[in-house]
Amino acid sequence: MTTADDPASGEQTLVVRLRVNGMWHEVRVPGRRLLSDALRHDLRLTGTHVGCEHGVCGACTVLLDGEPVRSCLLLAASADGHELTTVEGLAEPDGTLHPVQQAFVDCHGLQCGFCTPGFVMTIAAYLRENPDPDEDDALAACAGNLCRCTGYQNIKAAVLRAAELSRGTGR
């Protein structure tokens, strides 16, 4: 990380290197720039959403070195040198949806879609650790994210469906 004063703003800026969805990016950001803003507005990966700005709703969840984190609670600078996966990086290169994404289609697990990327990332990480969830596990998998549209019933169903699809694809 190198720091410098931005002559236009007088604000100290840093060059941050982020490996996002397999590709290295270098961005110059003020030290206070949130990771969620860096992803959305510097890298323009707008699939990651911000619903509450204080880590409660989970819409901004991305994977940091494979672990789900709330990108609205992290500074971009603190992710320097790390590997990030956003919802844009989940599908196969040929466009085939990730089992969790496909399960959300199959089960009508989304309505407005705003909270959805956070759920999808959270559940994808959960299923990697817990590939064979039962109904209680499905509830636990999605219990840390807020959704205002679906009433969660079909999201829970999507967790089970995704596990089923993953077993089918070996992912």
Added chain:
Amino acid sequence: MTTRLLGAPVTRVEDPRLLRGEGRYLDDLGQDALEVAFVRSPHAHARVLDIDVDGVLEVPGVVAVYTYEDLLESDRDDGTHVSEPLPLLIPHPALHAPRTAYPLAREEVNHVGEAIAMVVARDRYVAEDACGRIVVRYEVLTPVVGLAAAREAAQAVHADVPDNVAAHLVQQVGDLAAAMAAAPRRHTLDLRVERSASMPLEGKGVYARWDTDEHTVRVYTSTQAATSVRAAVAAKLGLALNQVECIAPDIGGGFGVKIVHPWPEEVLVPWAARRLARAGGPREVKWVEDRREHFVSSAHERAQVQRVEVGFDDEGHLLAFDFTFWHDNGAYTPYGIIVPIITSTQVLGPYKPGAYRCEFFSMYTNTVIVTPYRGAGRPQGVYAMERAMDAIADATGLDRALVRERNLIQPDEMPYDHHLVFQDGRPLIYDSGDYPAGLAKLKALVGWEDFEAVREQARAQGRRVGIGLACYVEGTGPGPYEGAHVVVETSGKVKVATGLTSQGQGHQTAFAQVVADQLGVALRDVEVVTGDSRRFRYAVGTFASRAAVMSGSAMHIAAAKVREKALRVAAEALEVSVDDLELVDGAVSVKGTAPGSSGTSLSLGTIAVLANPLRYAFDEASQAATQFAVGDTSQAPVAPGEEPGLEASGYYSPQRSTFASGVHAVVVETDPLTAEITVLRYCVVHDCGTLINPRIVQGQVHGGVAQGVAGALYERMEYDEHGQLLNASFMDFLMPYATEVPRKVEIDHLQTPSPLNPLGIKGAGEAGVIPGMAVLASAIEDAEGFRIDAMPISPSELFHLRQAHERGELPSLTRAGRPKEFLP
């Protein structure tokens, strides 16, 4: 053969895009735009004495600072109307003291969160820095918080409305006084409902692009009423309508709050974009609401204090219903008195009330404005009626379901005229429905008759359970109208637009199903655009469970016109009678021949080519339509009465609303020690007429039920006496996670098609939320054995009620078929 799509639970066409992170929500747009932050009032009631913005423009990255003075100057110099109060969207004769806010406060603020100064800067970080430098001097006034203070009127919210009464309305049917006096039995209930809010995961947001070459502005806004925002922006900015386009991009939920318009920001952001462009500056400006702003500067709903007096006989027949309530409308009334009007009419539910009188007072308080949130006054009305039904049952010793059955409107009484005026200004006439069948289904689904055995079994285990039920009728699909445009392109693809917006209801899928059926094409060949004034200019908006009814019907009408034209054009080209043709699999073919057969069949794409006679050939398809290729030279290329193109617009404008209905039942368990309330079963029977897509309807019911449970058990706006909202964050406002909603929602359907529209549709969007408070109050009191009058109810409140009950301050219920003391 194309399968029928209407009624098919197809997966949504919107989903893959949204799941890949390719949605375009408001803050995904305008990446290079300047960003806005507001200085908002920290006081609930204050005079603004002075705003000191000195030095703010020196903050690096700050482009502009605006206060009310700038709005005045703009109106004077530029012919805008931005210094005037925001419009009163829905005037009503009973709203005798309407008040609306200014886009930026002028002299006085009336709730915490009211915008006072606007900063435009390089980004939101810098804009917020600059806001921190603005110093506002206030003279703090005593705020009016809560309905008790508003009614007491020791202070006034608006000095010229000393009693705080914005509106007063009385509606009456029959001779209430006589019916009440003659009733063998009477009972009075005092009820209370607190504030909640729509709380979509995406807040509001506005992004405006002023085009200095064209002198036009394009406004993107997270709204439920794009065409009306367009008109409002044009009016406020002093522009011709055709200088403004308004687009609702992907919207991260609405639930009512985004139907209000224009929000201050919807006026100010395009205004600033133009102002900066005129000064030779950047032309793109964006504001994205943060969560705290959403709590304190958007809208809430629900708060009412109600008094219900019922007259009834020993058989439980309702003879007189006298309903008085006080409705907290917050600081301003931009959306008129729609919410209390809905409460005052939909309170009647599926019942014949005997004589009915309703009187309401809509009251000012120094809190956030109150405008529709999913259900829009219905949950409160249903709560009042259903609490009364339970009280009648207990007073008469009759079963709660039986009392309801005895008061239901019967199917052969449809259409049923209540002789009242509904929220759309039209007569309150139920068009159709089978309420006894719905209640019977619900009783079967939940096992109503067998519940005492369940209770006994639980009691034996030291557990405390209760059951409740609640019925509702929901007026859906109010006018005035919606429209749709359907065009078949020469590729055979169908492009469809309606002006009504979408907030996640799956309109792109549902409308495509309607159109695909009419045109005999595959779902994937139909593309639907909503809420974009460039594509369709005439629309009303998405509210009151009206999209499927209104735009769905308009889609059907427009597509039928296109179908008719396709048959007509094909008949001429194939030289056969229209009667001999059918439209199947994207082609018009002579009946009995296969689509695609040469000489007897024309694809819709080819018909689209033939429908638009051309002079110029620009591709292979268009060659077939040039004047030397087609046409009878003795006829005009476009026949009289015809228009070029295979396209049509259609409009649907109903005489009045259509009425959906349903019944919910819930089984709860209350912890004998902690008073924790757990929903064991949640059962729904609902009737929204013809289902376009059962999968989407099921999702709407699920989401509504979750919000109903939320409003009954978790969510409330905690204002302190100073008018500070103490829980203005997701950390403190208890919006349910998956762990707080019922594990499962059991649903049964009933379909009584509406006779008012061509597809028989009734709205489904709000139904799930409506009986939530009523059904949970009913079940909790059944578990506890004493009356529940205030919702929402938390475990600690229930615990305190238990203590009051034990002290003898809260009488025990007597209930049919149950021992006198039925506490476990």
